[in-house]
Amino acid sequence: MSEYVYGNTPTFLGAKWAVDKDERGADVVIYGVPWEGGVTWGDYTGVELGPKSMRIASARYSGYLPELDHIDVFESLSLADMGDVDIIPAEVENTMLRISSFSKDVWNKNVFPVALGGDHSITYPIVKGWSESNPGKKLGIIHLDAHYDNMNDFNGDLYARNTPFARLYEMDAVVNSSLVHAGIHGPRNKPESGKFARNAGAITRTVNEFKETNDLRALARDLYKQASKDVDAVYLSICSDVLDHAYNPGGPVDTNGLTSYELLTVIHELGKQGLCGMDFVEVYPQQDPTDFSSHLASTVILYVLAGHAERI
Amino acid sequence: MSEYVYGNTPTFLGAKWAVDKDERGADVVIYGVPWEGGVTWGDYTGVELGPKSMRIASARYSGYLPELDHIDVFESLSLADMGDVDIIPAEVENTMLRISSFSKDVWNKNVFPVALGGDHSITYPIVKGWSESNPGKKLGIIHLDAHYDNMNDFNGDLYARNTPFARLYEMDAVVNSSLVHAGIHGPRNKPESGKFARNAGAITRTVNEFKETNDLRALARDLYKQASKDVDAVYLSICSDVLDHAYNPGGPVDTNGLTSYELLTVIHELGKQGLCGMDFVEVYPQQDPTDFSSHLASTVILYVLAGHAERI
Amino acid sequence: MSEYVYGNTPTFLGAKWAVDKDERGADVVIYGVPWEGGVTWGDYTGVELGPKSMRIASARYSGYLPELDHIDVFESLSLADMGDVDIIPAEVENTMLRISSFSKDVWNKNVFPVALGGDHSITYPIVKGWSESNPGKKLGIIHLDAHYDNMNDFNGDLYARNTPFARLYEMDAVVNSSLVHAGIHGPRNKPESGKFARNAGAITRTVNEFKETNDLRALARDLYKQASKDVDAVYLSICSDVLDHAYNPGGPVDTNGLTSYELLTVIHELGKQGLCGMDFVEVYPQQDPTDFSSHLASTVILYVLAGHAERI
Amino acid sequence: MSEYVYGNTPTFLGAKWAVDKDERGADVVIYGVPWEGGVTWGDYTGVELGPKSMRIASARYSGYLPELDHIDVFESLSLADMGDVDIIPAEVENTMLRISSFSKDVWNKNVFPVALGGDHSITYPIVKGWSESNPGKKLGIIHLDAHYDNMNDFNGDLYARNTPFARLYEMDAVVNSSLVHAGIHGPRNKPESGKFARNAGAITRTVNEFKETNDLRALARDLYKQASKDVDAVYLSICSDVLDHAYNPGGPVDTNGLTSYELLTVIHELGKQGLCGMDFVEVYPQQDPTDFSSHLASTVILYVLAGHAERI
C-alpha cells in the first residue's frame, strides 16, 4: 500500500505518492477535484466526496484486464497521484482559478492527466489549463454524458455543474465543430440545450447510436474522427450518468443510459486512437451503499489507459 | 412549478393543475390510482405511494428527448393532472367502481389518459370505464409485464394484483385474440397462467422475443398488429416488472427482464402506431432509495407521448 | 409449504424435505454450504448466509418458465433438499473434509446435485467428493466467473475463496484442458492469475466473447465442447459475480459482467448439453436490501434444470 | 389473527374487525386517519402510512403489561377496529369534514375512541366531532408534544400539521384554560407560538418539568387537574415527537424529548384519572428501518387503556 493521500485514503490504484508534486518518472498523473458548486436538483449532493471514495475503492484493483488480451496496464504505464486541487467550497471563481492553475501545471509536465471529480463544472478550468499550457493550440473534446451541461448559467452562476460546455463553447482553444456531445439522452436535458449546441456548432451523437450500432469500436473511431479534425489534441470528459443508473447507483438517477460494457468498449477504443487526458466526474458516494460507482471509476480509467498503453 | 396536488406533491411533469376536473384544453390527462389491494407476497407493499412518488420525481424533467430527433413533447401535447381517484383502502369492490367511474369520465373527455398505479388490479376498472364510455366498441390490449396477472382470484379476492387479466378475459368489450401478453417471463408465473391465457385465446410473446430480435421497432409493430386486429382501439398497460429489477429497484424483484432501452424503444413505436390510453403500475417507492423507478415513470410516459405526438 | 430446514427457512423451491438424508425418489438434490473462509477484501463478508437467504427467497417461485417454451421443470424433475453441510467456522481443513464427504455421499446417490454457497472455496471439496465417488473417472469444469480464483493461497490459506481453482488444477480427476474459465474480466484479477491458468493448461474465455457473439447458445455449446473433451462428466460452477453488479447487488462489486439474460441463456444451453451437477456461490445477503441476488438463485438453478429436464 | 383491514394489514392489537362499523360490544374503538396535509418541512413526509404501519406492528403484542401489576388490558376492555376514515388526499376541507363526521359517529357510540394518525391536523376535526356529539358540553385537552402546533396557518392552509391548536383555541367547546400544552420544547417552535398560547389562555408545561420532577405520576395528576377544570371531559392528544428522536426514529427529528418510560408513566396515570378518548399522531414509517415508532404505538395505547381499565 502506498502512503495515504489523507485520512484513510490511499493513492489511486496504488500510484506513486506525489502529493508533494514530485511525479517524476510517471506517465500518468492522477489528481482529484473535490468540488461541489451549485446544487441544481433537490438534495442531490455530496459529489465533493468523489476523489476520496474512488481512491479508497481503487485499493482493490490491479492493472490487469484479462478481457483486453491480458494487458497489464502497469507494465506499460507508471502512475503518480498528486492529491487534490486545494478548492474553497464557498468561492466559486477562486476555485475555478485554482483548478485551471493546478491543471496547467500538470499539462506542462507532458504526462497523461486523469482528473477525478467533483461535479462537471471542473472540465472547464481543466481545459482552460490546457489552453494556457498550449498557447495557440486547438483542442477537440469527446464529451460522454446523458446531458449537454451547456446552460449559460444556473441562477447567475456561470460555473455550475450544468454550465461547463457553455464556457467551453466560448473558449478560443476549443474547436466547437470538434466538440462531440456523445451519449446524450433523456428529459433532464432542456429543449434549449440542443439548440445551444447546434448554434455553437457542436456535434450531438445521442445514446441511440450506441444502442443501435453493431460495432461500438467503429462508433468510437467515428467519434474520434470528428473530435480530432482540425485540432492538436483530443480530450475526453466522462460524466458518470452516461451510464444507466442501474450501472451507476452513485451517479445521477438517469435511465436509458449505456451499460458498463458499452461505455468501456468505446473508451478503450478512444484511448487507442490517442487522447491527451481525461476526467471522470459526478460520483456521489453517499447515495451508493456498495460504492459501485466508486469501484467503477478504476475500471473506467484502466480501460482508457489500456488503450493509451497500446499506442506506446 | 404548478400548484400542489396535495402535501408536497406537484402535478406530474408540470401539467396544468386540474384536480378540480377542469382539464379543458389538455390533450393528455394524468391521474393517479393510489390503490393497494391484496398483498400477494410477503411484505412487498407500499404501491399506494406510487402516484405521489412519481409526481414528486417528475418535477425534474422537461418534455425534451434529444435521442428521439430532439422532440419536445410539450410543443405538441398539453397535459393536465386531474389528481387521484378517491379510493377507500378497506373497500375493494367500492374502489373498483370508483376507478371505473373516474376513468369513464376521463374517457368521455376524448383525451389521451395516463393512469399512474397503484397495483395492477387497476387496469380492469380502467378498461371497464372505457367500455362504458364506448358502448358496443371493441378494445385490444398490449400488456407489457413479466407476469400474466390472470389468476382467477387471490384467496377469493377477484380484484387482487395478480387477477386483472382474468377479469378482462371475461369482458365483452375486450377481444381476447387482440390481448397480447408481452415480455412474459420467469418462475413467479404459475403453470396454470399460461394455460389460462391460451384457453382464453390471448396471445403470449415472451421476453425472449425482445432479447433475440435485431429490430425492436419491428417487434413493436408486430405486437400492435396483433392487438389492433378487429378492434376499435388499442390500450397499453405496463407493469414496471417487465423491466429487470436492475433497472427497476422500486418494482418487484424479477430478473431476466427488459432493459430500459428495450422497453422505451418498444413503447415509443407503439405510441406511433396509435394508442387510446395507457397505465403504468407497480411502483413501490419504499424499496427504492434513489427513487429510480419513480424517475423512470416520467421517461416511460414521455416516450409513449412522443410516439403519440408524432401522429398528430 | 414444506417443513422448515431451520428457523424460518423453508426447503429450496419447495423441494421435498430431506434433511434426514432420505432423498429417495428425487432427481435433483439441493444442499447448502454456509461457509465463509478467509475474507480477502475489506469487510466484504456474510456469504455464509447464502443458503438461508436463497431458500427463503425461493418460496416465491414455481418451476414454470413461460419463456422456455412453457416448461414446468417440476413436471420432469423432483427435488429434495438435504439441508446444509455441517461446517465449523473456525476449522478450514476439517470443513473442507466435511464438504467433500457430504458431497461424495450425494454423488453416490446418482442424482443431480445443486450446491448453494458459501464462498467459492467450496467448489474444490465438492469436486473432490465427485472424484472419490467416481474413482478413475475424469471431469471437465465450466467455471463461470469474473475471476480466475486460482491463486495458490491467501496468506498461507490454501482454501480461501480466491484459491479453489489452484487446488483443482492439482487434482488428478480434473482434466485441466477441459477446465474452462468463462466470463473472466476485470482488474480484480491479478496478472499472475492468467499465467497460472495458462501454465496449468486451462482455457480462458473472457466476458468479451459473451458480449460480442450474436449467438449465445452457440457459444455455450462451444464452451461445453471444450469442457467435455476427454472427460466422463462436466460440472458447472457459477460465481454470482460473473453477472454485472447491476444484476447482482448481493454479490461482489464487479462491473462489466453479464446481464441476467446472457447468463441464463448460456446455462440453459449448458444444461441441455448435459451436466453432472452444479454449484452457485458468492451471495452476500447483508449487502442486498431487496434480496435480488437471493431471488436470482432460483431462476439460475431453474434454467440449468430446465436444460437438464429437456434431456430426459 | 383477525381479518385484514386491507392488504396485509390486520386490525390493531387483534381487535374485533369492525370495518363495517358494527362495533357492538366493544369498549374501545380504534380507527385510522391516514392523512397527510401540507408538508411543512423539506421531505419529511409519509405520515399517511401511520395507521397501516402501526396496525402491522401491533400483531406482535398481547394486552399484558407485567410492569403494571400484571394487568391484562384485554380482560377488562374489548377492542374493535373500525378501519380508516375515507380521506381524499387532494381535498383538505372535505377531508376535515369527513374526519369530524366519522369521529362524531364514534363519539355517539359511547365508547373510548383511539385515533391513529396521520399528521397532527386530525386532532381538530376529531375534537369538532366530539363537540357535535356533545352539544353544549365543554372539553379540556392534554396535548403532549414538543411543539405548540398552534400557528394560524401554513401558507394560507388552516388545517396543516402545525395549525390544529389555533383552530381549537377558536372552538367554543374547548376551554382554553383547560388546554394544556405539555412537554413543549425546542427551537422548532416559533417565538410567536408561545405568545399565541398565552394570549389564548392556554397553559404551557415544558419538557423541563418532566425532567426535573421526582414524581412523574404527581405531575400527570397535576396536568389532569388543570385540564379537567370547568369541563365535562378531558381528551388526550399525543404527538410522537414529545419523545426524543432516540426513542422515536419514525417521528420528527427532535432532541431533548421524553424517554419512553417518562411518556408511558405519565399517560398511564392520565388514563387512571379519566379520559374520554385519545389520538396518537405523527408516525412516518418510511424513516424508521425497524418500525420502532410503529411498535411503540401499541405500548403507548395499551398504557392509556391500562389506566382506563383500572377505573372500571
Next chain:
Amino acid sequence: MSEYVYGNTPTFLGAKWAVDKDERGADVVIYGVPWEGGVTWGDYTGVELGPKSMRIASARYSGYLPELDHIDVFESLSLADMGDVDIIPAEVENTMLRISSFSKDVWNKNVFPVALGGDHSITYPIVKGWSESNPGKKLGIIHLDAHYDNMNDFNGDLYARNTPFARLYEMDAVVNSSLVHAGIHGPRNKPESGKFARNAGAITRTVNEFKETNDLRALARDLYKQASKDVDAVYLSICSDVLDHAYNPGGPVDTNGLTSYELLTVIHELGKQGLCGMDFVEVYPQQDPTDFSSHLASTVILYVLAGHAERI
C-alpha cells in the same frame, strides 16, 4: 491483533487465541454460540451472526474504564477466546447437546465463562452444562430481560428462544426461588408467562423497579441476595432487549427498557457480588447499521468483569 477466529473475525477483546481449547492461564473464557432456532416473530432473524459481529466490534476496545475508578480489567484478568460451539442449524436437539457438552468442558476448567449468543435458547444448555460439571450443586440465576422467555414450547419446539426458562424451571440444579426475572416489561410478554413464573416459584422484578429506584446498586444487591439464597453459585443471563431499543438497535424492537447506564451499573454491582459465569444474547447485526449492539457487548461484558476483578 490476535489471530483470527475465522474469516476476518479476531478474538473477543484481543483475548488469547484458544480455538484449539488450550486456554491455560486464562481467568475468563469467551465462547460464541452462533445459534438461531425457531423464528418466533416475522422476519426477525440473523441472531446466529452475533458472535462474529461482537468479536469484530470488540477490536476497538481496551479493558480500561475510567468511570469505574480507572480500572483496567486486563490488569487483573486474562481472557482466552475458545471460538464457537459447533452448532448444526437444522438439528435443534443435537445442537443443544453440543452446547451443553461444550459448556460443561468450560465449566470444568474453573474459569469465568462468557457466552456470546445466539438466541436466548442457549441459556438452558449452558446451565445444563453447569449442572453436569457440578453434580449435586444448586444454581441461582439472574435473568435480565424484557421478557420471561418461559413458554412451554414454540409450535412444539421445546428449545426456541422464548422457552429456555420453562426448561430451567424443570431442572433440578436450578432453585426456582433463586431464579430472578429482572427488568421484565411490555406487551410482547404473554399473560400466561407471568403465571408460569409464579407457579414455578420464580421471582419477577419488573423494569419499573429499575426506573423508580434512587439506588441502582442497592437494587442490584437485592437481586443478588434473592438469587444467591440456598444455592452454590449465581449465573447471569442478559438478553439485549432488557435495554430500550433506543440503546439497542440490533436487538428486538422493545420500548420502555433500561438505558445503558442503568444496565451497566446494575451488572457491575452484580459482578462485585460474585457470579460464576454469564451470557449475553439476542444481537441481530443485520438490523443495526452502525453495529451499536455489537459494540455494546464489549462494554457490557467489561462491566461484569470489572466487578468480578474487584473481588480478586
Next chain:
Amino acid sequence: MSEYVYGNTPTFLGAKWAVDKDERGADVVIYGVPWEGGVTWGDYTGVELGPKSMRIASARYSGYLPELDHIDVFESLSLADMGDVDIIPAEVENTMLRISSFSKDVWNKNVFPVALGGDHSITYPIVKGWSESNPGKKLGIIHLDAHYDNMNDFNGDLYARNTPFARLYEMDAVVNSSLVHAGIHGPRNKPESGKFARNAGAITRTVNEFKETNDLRALARDLYKQASKDVDAVYLSICSDVLDHAYNPGGPVDTNGLTSYELLTVIHELGKQGLCGMDFVEVYPQQDPTDFSSHLASTVILYVLAGHAERI
C-alpha cells in the same frame, strides 16, 4: 433564507452571510472547519461533512426555546456565518496553521465564536489562535467528551483526532489544572490516557458524576469553578460522543453517554457562567439517515447561546 454559503448550504441558523469576513454587528460568529485528519478506527470517516450538514439541518430552527423561560436567543444575540476555514485535506500541518490563523482573526473581533467540526483535532489550533490573539493571557477549558483525546500521536501524526489535548497540555496559555475532561467514559479510552491527564495536572470528571447527581446545574457550576480558576477565560469544547450513541447516531458508536437533556442542561448553565467561545465536533453525517446529530447541533449551540444571552 439567507444566501448560500456554498452549493445548497445556507448559513447556520439563518445567520447573517459573512463569508466575505464582514461580520460587523454580530455578537456571535459561526464558522466551519471541514477537516478530517488521520482516521483512527476502521472506516469511521466523513467528519469533514459536518459543517455542511449542520448548516443544512439548521434551516429548520428559530432561536426560541420555550423550555428555557421562553427565551428567544435571536432577540439578544445576532449571528454571522463566516463560512469555512480553507483546509487542505492532504496537508495536516498547513491546515492546522490555517485554522489557527482563521480563528485568531475571529478571536480578534471580540465576538463569541462557535466552530463547527470537523474532527476533534481542530480544538488545538482554535485555542492556539486564542493564545495568539490574547498574548500573556491564560485559558481554562471544559472538555465534554467520552474520551480523553490526549494521546501523544497517532502513528506519528501529532494532530489526529485522538491527540489534541496532548498538544493543549503543552501550550503555555492553557492552565492544565483548569482543563477539565468531563463526561469521560468507556473502554475506547486507553489506560495510558488517564495517566497522561493525571501527569499533566488536568482534571477528570467521569460520566458517572453526571448520572449520579441530582443537580446537573450545580455540577455544571462546579465544572466551571474548576475551569475558571487562575485563568482569564474559559473555553468549551464538545465532542458529540459525550452523548450516548442512542442520542447521537451520527457520532462515534459509544454507549453509556449522556442523554441530550443532561448535556443541554449542563451547557446552558456553563453558558450562564461565562464562556469565551466553543466548538462542537465529530459529526459524521454519512452514518446518520435522519441527520439527527446534525439537527442536534442547532439545539446544542442555542443552549450555550441562551446561557450566554442571559449574561448580557
